[in-house]
Amino acid sequence: MDNFRKTTLDNGVRVITEHIDHVRSAAIGFWFETGSRDENPDERGISHFLEHMLFKGTGKRSALQIAREIEQVGGHLNAFTSKELTVYHASMLNDFLPLAVDTLADMASHSQFADKMIEREQGVVLEEISGSEDSPEDVVHEDFSHLLYGKHPLGSPILGTRDSVSSFTRDDVLNYWSRRYKPENMLISAAGAVDHDKVVKLVERKLNLPSEAVKRSKRKLPKVRKDTRHERRKPIVQAHLTIGGEGLSYASEERYPFFVMNTVLGGGMSSRLFQRLRERSGLAYSVYPFHEAYHDSGLYGVYVGLEEKQVKRAEKMIREELQKLINKPISKASLKRAKDQLKGGLTLGLESSAARMHRLARMDIYLKRFVSLDELLEGIDSVSIEGVQEVSRTLFDKELIVATVLPDGSVPQMG
Structure with missing residues (x-):
């Protein structure tokens, strides 16, 4: 401090x-x-x-x-x-x-x-x-x-x-x-x-910016739509699938369990998504979870690129992995691995001046206070198996949305 x-x-x-x-x-x-x-x-x-x-x-x-x-x-x-x-x-x-x-x-x-x-x-x-x-x-x-x-x-x-x-x-x-x-x-x-x-x-x-004081305009709270699917076709070879829904805001009280859950689900080559869709099934080269956190909302989903004929199979597998996080508590070993992976990655990521600068700003903008690395690591250590399961319910125990971009058939595959 x-x-x-x-x-x-x-x-x-x-x-x-x-x-x-x-x-x-x-x-x-x-x-x-x-x-x-x-x-x-x-x-x-x-x-x-x-x-x-x-x-x-x-x-x-x-x-x-x-x-x-x-x-x-x-x-x-x-x-x-x-x-x-x-x-x-x-x-x-x-x-x-x-x-x-x-x-x-x-x-x-x-x-x-x-x-x-x-x-x-x-x-x-x-x-x-x-x-x-x-x-x-x-x-x-x-x-x-x-x-x-x-x-x-x-x-x-x-x-x-x-x-x-x-x-x-x-x-x-x-x-x-x-x-x-x-x-x-x-x-x-x-x-x-x-x-x-x-x-x-x-x-x-x-610094010399316009100095007339103005009242900050209040941002309009987003309403999540009920439309659940969107499909478009383009002149491409590979199909692209996203599935997910509303995520957490930046300052959400569930952010630490979310970090752990996200690591278990898609944090690297040992994660559940990577192992199931790429290593065991050979369906895709690229598969990863994505999330954006805003002041008052967020989005979370899973992306995968693969052959069009495998889209339904991949969607089914992803839904099964999300449902598994809701229904079956992760093991103590999985919890420890995810925490160690998170803490190591965060600590190594903050060894540059640029990374520290970005972190400082986001903390002040979104959390309104300074969070030390020790406090961050303690927050990760405090996550329980029940917390991971609860944040999974928050994110996935609802109707999910699906967006796909599929080949229109105009581009021949090589070979």
Whole structure:
């Protein structure tokens, strides 16, 4: 706890840091609590589009200079957009942390959103949409989300649609930036060889966001739809199946039993799903569980890619494995293996500054407090066999939804 510090600036921006001894690296992220679920119907995809535009030039940096600034000192600069977050992050040697803060603050505060850059980037994002449409694995996951959430923004693709992205103007981008990129919507997290007070001073000096205080708009609670199946056909060879339903929110009290259950079901090559569908049955190369946790909801399911003629058989096997978790308590040995696997993976995963930075931010955004690694490991150790069975009932003791993307027969199989 001594290495964790948090400061809320006068303008509402939260700055959290974790100092890690014996490293020379640093990672920093500018986290905006806005994503595709916060868009109006005519703005679908604008959160992701704005993320792209922040790399396209400021008053003092060109797009090339932004790309080169961190790379030329051996660092890494990137960003991502999710349903609830937009994040700009950098990793570098700690000596260059001031450069990273200056670059990210310049991007967040002073991007120009030039008309010619907007037009150019629309073409880039349209190609990104095309790439996603050409990936049946992406398509079946989007269909699953839409089947679960319907017209709620959580059921819409983060990238938006061709029509929405093509319609964006500079005024649209500026309006969304000024509406959502507010200090009270922002958190800055840093981890590694960092000094909290120096990070705070850097942010205070460099960051200049629109300061008019606005009341946060309340997110609409999603309603889960009752439609249970969706099928589409595409010119592909392999079939793609997802089955599942509503999952847990990020701060759910059942999250620790969920972590253990998910490990038993699909955590690696020794998991039940992998062993049954791939190793013993030879039905698939790729089979895994997936989950997304939001402030007030979540989704959980199982994905498998395989021959179309095996889809029904695979669905039956998956349903049997889910039902087994409900009906038959896991063994003490299985519980211990899952806990050890989880604890080892989590501990190893937090050995990088970047991983610590991401964890810091998500804890503050979703849990509103710092959770030490020791507390996390204790939470996993506290999980009982009954807890695993109970969270399985929560997730699977209901009508599940199924989304499939199947071959349309137009593409011949090789050989």
